[in-house]
Amino acid sequence: MHKAFGNLDAAWKEASFAYKSVPFFRSRPALTPAASPAAGFLDIPMTSKPDYRKNFPAGVLADGRSVNDPYVQRYQSSGTSGDRLVSVIHAFKLADRMANCLSVNKSLSFLLDEPKIRMCRYAAPNCSDVECSNPNTSMEDRILQDGTLVLPVYHDLLTTPEPMLKRAFEELHSYEPNVWYVDPMHLSVLIKKARASGWKFDMNRKVSVLLTYTFATQALLRQLATLCEGHFPVASVMAMSEFGFVGLACEEGNLHLNDKDYYLEFIQMEAPDDRDDLWELVITSVGDRLCPHIRYRTNDIYRLLGKCKCGSTMPAVAFQGRMKDLVRLPSGRYVTPGELDALVGAPKWIDIFQLTFQKGGHFVFRYSGETEPAADELATLRSKLEDLLESKALRMEAVQYFPFERGGKFQLVRTG
Ligand SMILES: [Zn+2]
Known part of the structure; x- marks a missing residue:
C-alpha cells in the first residue's frame, strides 16, 4: 500500500x-x-x-x-x-x-x-x-x-x-x-x-x-x-x-x-x-x-x-x-515506541521509562518517578504491557538511573 x-x-x-x-x-x-x-x-x-x-x-x-x-x-x-x-x-x-x-x-x-x-x-x-x-x-x-x-x-x-x-x-x-x-x-x-x-x-x-x-x-x-x-x-x-x-x-x-x-x-x-x-x-x-x-x-x-x-x-x-527502534514479536507484530507511550500514558509515578527486550523473549520494563505507584496501578500497567507484548515473561523494575546510548541518546525501546 x-x-x-x-x-x-x-x-x-x-x-x-x-x-x-x-x-x-x-x-x-x-x-x-x-x-x-x-x-x-x-x-x-x-x-x-x-x-x-x-x-x-x-x-x-x-x-x-x-x-x-x-x-x-x-x-x-x-x-x-x-x-x-x-x-x-x-x-x-x-x-x-x-x-x-x-x-x-x-x-x-x-x-x-x-x-x-x-x-x-x-x-x-x-x-x-x-x-x-x-x-x-x-x-x-x-x-x-x-x-x-x-x-x-x-x-x-x-x-x-x-x-x-x-x-x-x-x-x-x-x-x-x-x-x-x-x-x-x-x-x-x-x-x-x-x-x-x-x-x-x-x-x-x-x-x-x-x-x-x-x-x-x-x-x-x-x-x-x-x-x-x-x-x-x-x-x-x-x-x-x-x-x-x-x-x-x-x-x-x-x-x-x-x-x-x-x-x-x-x-x-x-x-x-x-x-x-x-x-x-x-x-x-x-x-x-x-x-x-x-x-x-x-x-x-x-x-x-x-x-x-x-x-x-x-x-x-x-x-x-x-x-531500528521497532521490535518484532514472535507473532510478527511490531511493538513501536509510540504504541508503548500511548499505553503507559502519564501517571504521576512515572517520569522516565524504558522497555528492554532480552534474549530468550524476556522483557524488562524499568521506570523511575518521584512517587511510588499503588499496587493496583502497577498491576494494571503490567497486565496492559503483557497484552501488548503478547507475553508474561515481563519484569517490572523501579530504578534510579537509566543508561544512555553512546552519543547521549535515550532509547525508549531497546534490545540487550
Ligand atoms: Zn491538527
Missing part, C-alpha cells in the same frame, strides 16, 4: 531536475516518460542515507553548486562516526520549511513576526553540530552559523554535574532566545534541578519550546507542563539534519507533516494483521536547487491519523519511532 500527499507535478519536476543536473542521479538510468506522472514517479528508484553519504558532496550537489556558496548551511546527523551524514541546505529553503511548519500551530505564530528566530539548543552532545558543547568552552564557541546557541551538556544526562546544569540554566536566560529547541528529557532534568535548587525561570518572556531529538513521551510532556503551561507554548517538531523542519504539532497535539515543501509518500509495512497500521515516510524535496532529495527513505515510522480538528490541510500523523 502507498499513500501520498503534496504536489506530484512539483515532485516530478524535482526528479527531472535531479536526473539532469545532479551527478549521482545522472549516473542512474534516465527517467522514462510514463502515461501519467503518478505512474512514472512510482518507477523512480528510492534513495537512502548511504546514497547521500557516499556521494557527498560533489555527487549530490547540483552542477555548479558548492558547499562554500553563500547561504549554504551544513548539518551533521547524530549517530556513530562511521554512520554520520553531512547535509547542506540553503538558508532560504530552511526558513521556508520552518515557516510553513510553524503555520500549523497558532500559538507559535508570533515567531513568524519576530525579526529573528533565536534558538538555544539543549540536547545530547552528538546531536549538536559543535564538537565542543562542553563547559570548558565559551558561549561564543558554541554558537552555530545560524545563530543557535548550543548549551553545554554532559554525555550522561542523569549524572550531569550541578555547575553544568546551572550554566545551561543561566545561558537559557542570558542569550535571550525566543525558541528553546530542546530534547524533552534534557529540559525535564533541568526543570527538576531548578525546582530542587530554588533557581527561578523567568516566565515573563516570549519563548516557545520546541521538542525534538528524542520521543516526547506523555510522561515527559506532563513534567514540562509543570513549568510551561499557561506561559510558554510547547510543541513537538519533526526535524531531520537532511531537511531541517519536516513537521510540527498543532494545538491539538497532533504532528502535521509539511506537504508544501515536500512531496510525502507513505509506504505501508507488511504486517500479520490489520492492527499493525504502520507506514514509512519517503520524502521528495520541492524546489531544492542545491541538493535535491528524491524519494528519500527516512526510516521513520508513522501512523496516519486522518482529518485533524485543528483544520490544517497538512497530513496529521503520529510518529511511532525509527525503523
Whole structure:
C-alpha cells in the first residue's frame, strides 16, 4: 500500500531536475516518460542515507553548486562516526520549511513576526553540530552559523554535574532566545534541578519550546507542563539534519507533516494483521536547487491519523519511532515506541521509562518517578504491557538511573 500527499507535478519536476543536473542521479538510468506522472514517479528508484553519504558532496550537489556558496548551511546527523551524514541546505529553503511548519500551530505564530528566530539548543552532545558543547568552552564557541546557541551538556544526562546544569540554566536566560529547541528529557532534568535548587525561570518572556531529538513521551510532556503551561507554548517538531523542519504539532497535539515543501509518500509495512497500521515516510524535496532529495527513505515510522480538528490541510500523523527502534514479536507484530507511550500514558509515578527486550523473549520494563505507584496501578500497567507484548515473561523494575546510548541518546525501546 502507498499513500501520498503534496504536489506530484512539483515532485516530478524535482526528479527531472535531479536526473539532469545532479551527478549521482545522472549516473542512474534516465527517467522514462510514463502515461501519467503518478505512474512514472512510482518507477523512480528510492534513495537512502548511504546514497547521500557516499556521494557527498560533489555527487549530490547540483552542477555548479558548492558547499562554500553563500547561504549554504551544513548539518551533521547524530549517530556513530562511521554512520554520520553531512547535509547542506540553503538558508532560504530552511526558513521556508520552518515557516510553513510553524503555520500549523497558532500559538507559535508570533515567531513568524519576530525579526529573528533565536534558538538555544539543549540536547545530547552528538546531536549538536559543535564538537565542543562542553563547559570548558565559551558561549561564543558554541554558537552555530545560524545563530543557535548550543548549551553545554554532559554525555550522561542523569549524572550531569550541578555547575553544568546551572550554566545551561543561566545561558537559557542570558542569550535571550525566543525558541528553546530542546530534547524533552534534557529540559525535564533541568526543570527538576531548578525546582530542587530554588533557581527561578523567568516566565515573563516570549519563548516557545520546541521538542525534538528524542520521543516526547506523555510522561515527559506532563513534567514540562509543570513549568510551561499557561506561559510558554510547547510543541513537538519533526526535524531531520537532511531537511531541517519536516513537521510540527498543532494545538491539538497532533504532528502535521509539511506537504508544501515536500512531496510525502507513505509506504505501508507488511504486517500479520490489520492492527499493525504502520507506514514509512519517503520524502521528495520541492524546489531544492542545491541538493535535491528524491524519494528519500527516512526510516521513520508513522501512523496516519486522518482529518485533524485543528483544520490544517497538512497530513496529521503520529510518529511511532525509527525503523531500528521497532521490535518484532514472535507473532510478527511490531511493538513501536509510540504504541508503548500511548499505553503507559502519564501517571504521576512515572517520569522516565524504558522497555528492554532480552534474549530468550524476556522483557524488562524499568521506570523511575518521584512517587511510588499503588499496587493496583502497577498491576494494571503490567497486565496492559503483557497484552501488548503478547507475553508474561515481563519484569517490572523501579530504578534510579537509566543508561544512555553512546552519543547521549535515550532509547525508549531497546534490545540487550
Ligand atoms: Zn491538527
